[in-house]
Amino acid sequence: MRERIVSVIAPELPFFVYGTLRPGEGNHDLLLRGRTLREEPARLSGALLYDGPGYPYAVEAPVEAGATVAGELVTARPEAYARLLAELDRLEEYVPGDPRNLYERVVREVVRVDGSAAARAWVYVAAPAVAAGLRARGNLIDGGDWLARR
Structure with missing residues (x-):
């Protein structure tokens, strides 16, 4: 396990989850159940979804490409x-500034599905x-929905 770096205080924003943290998936029950106020269907524009080894990756793409x-x-x-x-940073193996990160935690605008x-x-x-x-040789998840891939 990599050494944890103490991060700067992050703003208390909601999280956009798109894979194993979604309702009905294993990490949702493990980490989110009983710890949330709201969970609302939403979409992230400007990203493509790729299949990973048991979990997905959102890969940023030009917004004009229409990917969500x-x-x-x-x-x-x-x-x-x-x-x-x-705990989410640990799950995603995210350490601020570490070049070995698999994921980066970024702030993005998401749109609620209810409009x-x-x-x-x-x-x-x-x-x-x-x-x-992933862009070079990854498996793109058509439609950008991890739950619909089955």
């Missing part, structure tokens, strides 16, 4: 936020080296 990723906008309970953020206002959220996207490999 389906997921949920998850709002954590305030008392659970700091611990949940740390209500867009929201800024934390999203774990493929780190640059991982994204380059």
Whole structure:
């Protein structure tokens, strides 16, 4: 396990989840159940979804390409936020500034499927080296929906 780097205080934004953290998936029950205020269907524009080894990767793409990723906008309970953020970073093996990251945690705008206002959220996207490999030889998930791939 890599050494943990103490990160700067992050804004308490909701999370956009698109893979194993979605309702009905294993990591949702493990990490999110009982720790959220709301979970709303949402879409991330400007990203493609690639199949990984048991989990997906969102890879950023030009917004004009029309690519979107389906997921949920998850709002954590305030008392659970700091611990949940740390646990999600650990799950995604994200360490701020580490070039070995598989994912980067970035702030992106997501749109709620019900048509209500867009929201800024934390999203774990493929780190640059991982994204380059996926673009070159990865398995694209048509439609950008991890749950529909089955």
